[in-house]
Amino acid sequence: MFVKLVSGDANPESPEIHRQEAKILSELPPDAPVAHLLEVYDDGNWVGLVLEDVPGRQPRLPWQAHELNRVLDALDELAARMTPSPVAVPAFADDPLGGGEGFALLDKIGFGQRLDPWVERHLDRLVHLESALADSHGETLAHGDVRADNVLLTDDRVVFVDWPWASRGAEWLDLVLFLPSVAMQGGPAPWEVFGSRRHARPARAEAVTAVVAILAGFLVSRSLEAAPPGLPTLRPFQAAQATHAVAWLRERTGWV
Numbered sequence: 001m002f003v004k005l006v007s008g009d010a011n012p013e014s015p016e017i018h019r020q021e022a023k024i025l026s027e028l029p030p031d032a033p034v035a036h037l038l039e040v041y042d043d044g045n046w047v048g049l050v051l052e053d054v055p056g057r058q059p060r061l062p063w064q065a066h067e068l069n070r071v072l073d074a075l076d077e078l079a080a081r082m083t084p085s086p087v088a089v090p091a092f093a094d095d096p097l098g099g100g101e102g103f104a105l106l107d108k109i110g111f112g113q114r115l116d117p118w119v120e121r122h123l124d125r126l127v128h129l130e131s132a133l134a135d136s137h138g139e140t141l142a143h144g145d146v147r148a149d150n151v152l153l154t155d156d157r158v159v160f161v162d163w164p165w166a167s168r169g170a171e172w173l174d175l176v177l178f179l180p181s182v183a184m185q186g187g188p189a190p191w192e193v194f195g196s197r198r199h200a201r202p203a204r205a206e207a208v209t210a211v212v213a214i215l216a217g218f219l220v221s222r223s224l225e226a227a228p229p230g231l232p233t234l235r236p237f238q239a240a241q242a243t244h245a246v247a248w249l250r251e252r253t254g255w256v
Helices: 014-027 065-081 102-109 117-121 123-131 173-184 190-196 205-223 234-253
Strands: 002-007 037-042 046-051 140-142 151-153 158-160 167-169
Touching: 002 014, 014 037, 014 046, 065 151, 065 158, 065 173, 102 123, 102 205, 117 123, 117 234, 123 205, 123 234, 140 173, 173 190, 173 205, 173 234, 190 234, 205 234
Parallel strands: none
Antiparallel strands: 002 046, 037 046, 140 167, 151 158
8 A cells, every 4th residue: 555644734725735635536437547545544633644565666857758658648548548538627728827826926026137028028928828728628527636656657557646636628738837837847849749749639729839838827826826835845836837938938928
């Protein structure tokens, strides 16, 4: 078994995150490529999840081409397997990352010289872009937080772990949310990968750009906030990922 346990004393938000993951895992089908939930402990402060111990490892970093291709193929299969969504979760379009207002928060608060010059120059346009969420609707269950540290490779399958942020959306949603982290960790740029994937080909360009904007706005704004209790490395990690999300947004918009 694999056990993860959190306390509200260390981080007030963590127990509810574990409860949400437990709900999602409990509703997934038996053949889902996940570490299956075996038991839950919840005393109101401490929340523990007892999970299947998966005999696998995380991908090697920097990303190796053959391992990345395995994960990308598994994401295609996951999207097909999770359509329609077997779990009742909110639609991404109704409750996107950070409410879809990351750039709006930057515009309201301002971070002065801490802002990327391109973001500062186009902030008004970026606020509009993230608020005009085009058609990313769909009935696919998206993991919402696929990264190398949330993937396990076994001899014959790819397993996706850590599911508290799942939502319903387009079949390509997980791919968009995943690719900036790939670039951050030594893989190819997002635009070198996205168009070649099966679920990306029918995607509307405006919808994809809007989701990239929401992700970039979320990462940029969160990376400039104070570190949450017990998670001192989170903000630098978000900042590194934000760099590649913003670069993808620049590539997609063509704004100079």
